[in-house]
Amino acid sequence: xxxxxxWRYPGNWPIFRFDDRLLLILMAxxxxxxSGLSSVVLNRSLLIMSEWLHRYQHFWWFFALxxxxxxxxxxxxxxxxxxGAGHGVPEVxxxxxxxxxxxxxxxxxxxxxxxxxTIGSGGSAGPEAPVVISGAAIGxxxxxxxxxxxxxxxxxxxxxAGGAIASIFNAPIAGxxxxxxxxxxxxxxxxxVPIAIASVAGAEICRLLQGNxxxxxxxxxxxxxxxxxxxxxxxxLSAAATILQTRMLRSMHTISHKVPAPMWVRAAIGGCMxxxxxxxxxxxxxxxxxxxxxxxxxxxGQILTIVALASFAKIAATALTLGWGGSGGxxxxxxxxxxxxxxxxxxxxxxxxxxxxxxxxxxYALLGMAGLISGMLQAPLTGIFLIVEITGGWQVIVxxxxxxxxxxxxxxxxxxxxxxxxxxxxxxxxxRPGTDERILSDLNVTELLEQDCVTVHPSMLLxxxxxxxxxxxxxxxxxxxxxxxxxxxxxxLDDIRPYLFDPVMYDTVFLGQxxxxxxxxxxxxxxxxxxxxxxxxxxxxxxxxxxxxxxLGLISKATILDQYRKELMVxxxxx
Amino acid sequence: xxxxxxxxxxxLRVPVSTVDRWIRQGRIPIQRTDNGYLVDESTLEKWxxxxxxxxxxxxxxxxxxxxxxxxxLLPAMKRGGLLYNIKGDDRETALKNxxxxxxxxxxxxxxxxxxxxxxxxHLTSTGVGKGVAIPHxxxxxxxxxxxxxxxxxxxxxxxxxxxIDGRPVFVMFILLSPSTKxxxxxxxxxxxxxxxxAFVDFLKTTPDSTTFFSKIADFENRFAIGDRx
Numbered sequence: 001x002x003x004x005x006x007w008r009y010p011g012n013w014p015i016f017r018f019d020d021r022l023l024l025i026l027m028a029x030x031x032x033x034x035s036g037l038s039s040v041v042l043n044r045s046l047l048i049m050s051e052w053l054h055r056y057q058h059f060w061w062f063f064a065l066x067x068x069x070x071x072x073x074x075x076x077x078x079x080x081x082x083x084g085a086g087h088g089v090p091e092v093x094x095x096x097x098x099x100x101x102x103x104x105x106x107x108x109x110x111x112x113x114x115x116x117x118t119i120g121s122g123g124s125a126g127p128e129a130p131v132v133i134s135g136a137a138i139g140x141x142x143x144x145x146x147x148x149x150x151x152x153x154x155x156x157x158x159x160x161a162g163g164a165i166a167s168i169f170n171a172p173i174a175g176x177x178x179x180x181x182x183x184x185x186x187x188x189x190x191x192x193v194p195i196a197i198a199s200v201a202g203a204e205i206c207r208l209l210q211g212n213x214x215x216x217x218x219x220x221x222x223x224x225x226x227x228x229x230x231x232x233x234x235x236x237l238s239a240a241a242t243i244l245q246t247r248m249l250r251s252m253h254t255i256s257h258k259v260p261a262p263m264w265v266r267a268a269i270g271g272c273m274x275x276x277x278x279x280x281x282x283x284x285x286x287x288x289x290x291x292x293x294x295x296x297x298x299x300x301g302q303i304l305t306i307v308a309l310a311s312f313a314k315i316a317a318t319a320l321t322l323g324w325g326g327s328g329g330x331x332x333x334x335x336x337x338x339x340x341x342x343x344x345x346x347x348x349x350x351x352x353x354x355x356x357x358x359x360x361x362x363x364y365a366l367l368g369m370a371g372l373i374s375g376m377l378q379a380p381l382t383g384i385f386l387i388v389e390i391t392g393g394w395q396v397i398v399x400x401x402x403x404x405x406x407x408x409x410x411x412x413x414x415x416x417x418x419x420x421x422x423x424x425x426x427x428x429x430x431x432r433p434g435t436d437e438r439i440l441s442d443l444n445v446t447e448l449l450e451q452d453c454v455t456v457h458p459s460m461l462l463x464x465x466x467x468x469x470x471x472x473x474x475x476x477x478x479x480x481x482x483x484x485x486x487x488x489x490x491x492x493l494d495d496i497r498p499y500l501f502d503p504v505m506y507d508t509v510f511l512g513q514x515x516x517x518x519x520x521x522x523x524x525x526x527x528x529x530x531x532x533x534x535x536x537x538x539x540x541x542x543x544x545x546x547x548x549x550x551x552l553g554l555i556s557k558a559t560i561l562d563q564y565r566k567e568l569m570v571x572x573x574x575x
Numbered sequence: 576x577x578x579x580x581x582x583x584x585x586x587l588r589v590p591v592s593t594v595d596r597w598i599r600q601g602r603i604p605i606q607r608t609d610n611g612y613l614v615d616e617s618t619l620e621k622w623x624x625x626x627x628x629x630x631x632x633x634x635x636x637x638x639x640x641x642x643x644x645x646x647x648l649l650p651a652m653k654r655g656g657l658l659y660n661i662k663g664d665d666r667e668t669a670l671k672n673x674x675x676x677x678x679x680x681x682x683x684x685x686x687x688x689x690x691x692x693x694x695x696x697h698l699t700s701t702g703v704g705k706g707v708a709i710p711h712x713x714x715x716x717x718x719x720x721x722x723x724x725x726x727x728x729x730x731x732x733x734x735x736x737x738x739i740d741g742r743p744v745f746v747m748f749i750l751l752s753p754s755t756k757x758x759x760x761x762x763x764x765x766x767x768x769x770x771x772x773a774f775v776d777f778l779k780t781t782p783d784s785t786t787f788f789s790k791i792a793d794f795e796n797r798f799a800i801g802d803r804x
Contacts, residue, residue: 009608100599100600147607148601149598149599149600149601149607150599150600150601151600151601151602152601442596442600444592444596446590446592447589447590447592447593447596449590563589563593566587566589566593566628569626569627569628570597570602570603570626570628571602573625573626
């Protein structure tokens with residue numbers, strides 16, 4: 001038993017007590033390996049499913065397959081494992097900022113299964129968000145098993161996410177940047193080091209099991225100045241596509257919620273529509289890695305109208321899949337849309353300026369992908385590094401940066417919150433480290449409670465009260481019922497100041513007559529953020545804490561400032 | 576030295592629940608084991624310094640400076656003693672003679688003291704009425720004396736003190752205190768006594784020291800009862 005317990009507390013081993021960063025590095029390797037494995041599993045099963053379904057592609061009823069897949073995945077999530085639909089990344093971000101990265105163990109499997117059903121059957125969604133959830137849940141639960149603290153757990157959740165992305169794309173840098181930029185939101189070495197290690201471990205596992213291959217092959221482009229300038233136009237186009245995709249996802253979500261049908265029926269309707277589009281434009285089906293590859297190599301070979309139509313169709317199919325209740329991420333669809341937009345742009349360039357020698361369409365497909373990813377996630381670094389790594393295209397880094405940054409900037413103007421953060425921002429749940437909301441959400445009412453107020457009774461004479469004032473330090477005197485002890489109101493020194501020096505009043509005035517009864521009170525479980533807001537709105541300096549009609553203590557702005565400062569110092573130290 | 580979690584909270588001047596949360600969140604270098612906490616004082620101190628947090632170990636109950644309550648009337652009056660038959664035709668000479676007669680003050684202090692008392696008199700009279708005056712310097716004599724002193728001086732003839740009720744003063748309580756706190760404490764008690772007409776009448780009889788001190792002891796008992804309630 002003893003050895004078991006010792007094993008569960010690696011934080012107390014002499015070697016790790018010396019420096020817990022070593023512990024995190026070890027844990028990061030473990031988490032990276034497991035999240036890498038989970039992404040390999042999903043990747044393999046998607047391959048098997050798509051090969052299996054490929055046989056039925058030419059039948060007329062093929063359009064029903066995505067419907068069946070989406071319905072099954074929705075049923076699975078809703079009835080079997082009871083988890084919410086959607087891609088789940090916002091939940092991970094919220095858990096990281098609010099609950100120290102606590103995630104359920106089952107989350108490490110559920111999304112894999114549901115997204116496999118959705119995508120494998122032809123739904124337009126990506127496997128990245130599911131593996132990110134899976135990796136994050138693995139990290140969280142490993143941290144829980146070894147009794148690590150919240151900070152370490154958050155780092156391991158980031159490790160899981162980073163390892164998953166690194167593994168699914170065979171792109172360690174992109175995994176690391178994604179985890180830090182999107183999931184953790186804090187560029188500190190305590191996070192970056194373990195996440196980098198986990199990303200490397202995840203990528204290594206992927207290479208070990210699937211071979212070291214760059215997903216979309218390596219291409220050499222000869223880029224001149226004109227092509228770099230032209231990338232600016234692509235940035236505008238991809239920003240437009242991003243905004244269209246974001247708005248469409250949201251409107252589809254709203255529309256689908258108006259349909260009076262169970263979740264799984266809605267998912268089936270969405271899947272069915274995707275299937276119908278897929279009959280005419282097969283490029284919209286599935287996660288589309290295969291199509292991305294074709295587009296980058298410039299083998300798509302369709303005319304401008306078809307390519308432009310395909311871009312719209314993919315945007316619509318993604319919105320139909322995810323907005324109507326299918327399960328999966330936005331990453332892979334973004335890559336397909338981006339490359340379609342890029343190819344469209346190339347066709348447009350050739351159409352308007354046929355005499356100029358443009359680089360082939362693969363170059364613009366790459367840039368479009370970077371633009372869509374950066375715009376959608378509002379994470380320019382993730383976009384840049386992901387594209388560079390998955391295409392091996394280091395020589396296009398300059399236009400890549402231009403497109404990523406310009407697209408992000410334009411998108412940020414129209415959609416200030418990214419796809420992942422939109423819901424969180426709407427609910428006030430985005431609590432990035434070092435922000436006011438984060439500090440206040442970490443504090444709780446009991447920590448701020450002051451209990452040095454003297455309580456009084458309503459039947460007390462002013463004369464007795466004057467004696468109490470002599471011995472008290474505070475200006476507030478909560479009034480309690482003599483018999484029940486219930487909180488009735490509060491007497492502020494200001495209320496009795498005019499009568500304080502008038503001995504005639506001493507024996508004629510009862511506190512019950514002068515106490516304030518309409519008092520704002522808070523509950524110990526209230527969020528400090530709400531408490532502070534209440535104080536701001538009503539212009540209060542102190543507010544009594546009451547539970548079950550019993551007075552518990554007082555919260556004052558002075559104490560809040562004191563605690564707030566200490567919290568800020570502890571949380572936002574620049575090391 | 577091993578610190579308890581309560582001592583850590585006191586050292587950092589935060590509630591225990593905050594320390595508990597910091598440990599859970601991994602913000603403070605304290606490890607939780609299955610049967611308690613591992614706290615290393617020097618690590619903690621270094622950590623607090625790095626984060627610029629206030630950190631001072633709580634003083635042990637034994638070496639903590641006990642808050643000594645300020646002196647009461649009786650000891651202060653015993654220290655000052657009673658002076659009878661102080662001569663003088665006006666406020667200044669009466670004060671001068673009284674200060675000269677206070678035996679425990681050295682000569683160079685006496686002069687400064689007299690100046691201090693006079694200065695205070697010029698602001699407003701310390702004659703509080705009913706023929707009583709409580710002369711005192713304006714600032715506490717922190718460096719000169721360690722305990723409060725009240726010298727009770729009965730004048731040979733009542734003198735005009737520009738008192739608030741205009742009556743000539745026949746007795747002076749020269750109040751010298753090391754701190755403002757003890758000054759206010761003694762002043763408050765002294766004025767309580769003087770408010771009683773019986774006490775003033777008793778003073779008019781120029782009592783000897785034994786009866787005077789027993790009278791003051793009676794007052795002290797009453798104060799003690801009042802404090803307890």
